Amino acid sequence: MLEDINTVIVIVMDTRDKGVFLTGGAQGLGRGIVVKLLSLGAKVFFVDVDVERGKATQVELQTQYGADVVFFQPADVSDGEQHKAAFDAAVSTLGAVEICVNNAGIMAEDKWEKVLAVNAGSHIRGSLLALEHMRRDRGGRGGVIINVASLAALYPKSICPSYTASKHAVIGFTTSWAMNPDHKDHGVRWCCLCPATFQSGMVDLKRLGDLDTDTIAEILQKQGFVEISQVVEGVMKLMRDPDNNGAILEVSLEKGARYRRRQVVDRDGVSDLVVVDTY
Ligand SMILES: NC(=O)C1=CN([C@@H]2O[C@H](COP(=O)(O)OP(=O)(O)OC[C@H]3O[C@@H](n4cnc5c(N)ncnc54)[C@H](O)[C@@H]3O)[C@@H](O)[C@H]2O)C=CC1
Numbered sequence: 001m002l003e004d005i006n007t008v009i010v011i012v013m014d015t016r017d018k019g020v021f022l023t024g025g026a027q028g029l030g031r032g033i034v035v036k037l038l039s040l041g042a043k044v045f046f047v048d049v050d051v052e053r054g055k056a057t058q059v060e061l062q063t064q065y066g067a068d069v070v071f072f073q074p075a076d077v078s079d080g081e082q083h084k085a086a087f088d089a090a091v092s093t094l095g096a097v098e099i100c101v102n103n104a105g106i107m108a109e110d111k112w113e114k115v116l117a118v119n120a121g122s123h124i125r126g127s128l129l130a131l132e133h134m135r136r137d138r139g140g141r142g143g144v145i146i147n148v149a150s151l152a153a154l155y156p157k158s159i160c161p162s163y164t165a166s167k168h169a170v171i172g173f174t175t176s177w178a179m180n181p182d183h184k185d186h187g188v189r190w191c192c193l194c195p196a197t198f199q200s201g202m203v204d205l206k207r208l209g210d211l212d213t214d215t216i217a218e219i220l221q222k223q224g225f226v227e228i229s230q231v232v233e234g235v236m237k238l239m240r241d242p243d244n245n246g247a248i249l250e251v252s253l254e255k256g257a258r259y260r261r262r263q264v265v266d267r268d269g270v271s272d273l274v275v276v277d278t279y
């Protein structure tokens, strides 16, 4: 009798010794992703505009994981020069960057230009810096770009229109690049993460500008939060699967982690992109 041999072997991206560049790593989700990647043997260079918190995080993580695997540089990623200088410093410190996580974000409806500069501008710039460095057809090693959006990237949100616009921009930019016909040559994957609300510095109601904090507190209380650890697992899911390109992964309390959209690249990396799931 024939054995069932329909076993699928999935080769996941090995993060060990990979160079990572991440923005907004001093606290919240960014810090959670840094810790996870360090625990898996990656080397991480993170930036943040919060210098004190960034330094403290660096000291703590160097003590735990080693002084030669985690590096912090202060940078405001809404400033193109600071952002580029930090990316270049990451490349010279780590040797190469193969994973880029554009995570830094703010919510401040009374400063919509800043919201767009950080949440959309820095994700676009960071992606282009990473693409240029990683692309195989220009001597790079390939890699993956993860852009942290939000559930607010997928729906209109009357509470925070500018924040919502900035997150929609991230989805549009990332999925458009994922369809680039040169994908097979440059070997860089593009993914978006869309989490529901989780506890972090951003949920500090004092920092939300002129938003109606009483209403927000009431909604958040009723709605609940996803755990940062669940959101970090979502990032790992996007990162690890070598077939993932153009993926939008939602992480919510009701549905857990699920793909809203995804395209696959054949194992040989030379076929056209095929949309396998849409919404
Ligand atoms: N907290 C939440 O419920 C959700 C957050 N997100 C997104 O997750 C990402 C991370 O946010 P959280 O961890 O929640 O916030 P957080 O406020 O805890 O951490 C964000 C970090 O980014 C840094 N940052 C802000 N502006 C910066 C700039 N111009 N340059 C460099 N660093 C800067 C902050 O100093 C902070 O350390 C953001 O993109 C946010 O929009 C998405 C969905 C839900």
Ligand SMILES: CCCCCC(=O)/C=C/C=C\C/C=C\C/C=C\CCCC(=O)O
Pocket: 107, 149, 150, 151, 152, 157, 159, 160, 195, 196, 197, 198, 202, 203, 208, 216, 219, 220, 223
């Ligand atoms: C806009 C909400 C969904 C995503 C959450 C997010 O990206 C960041 C949240 C940060 C702080 C919380 C402040 C405002 C959100 C308030 C209420 C959310 C619920 C509204 C809704 O889901 O429609």
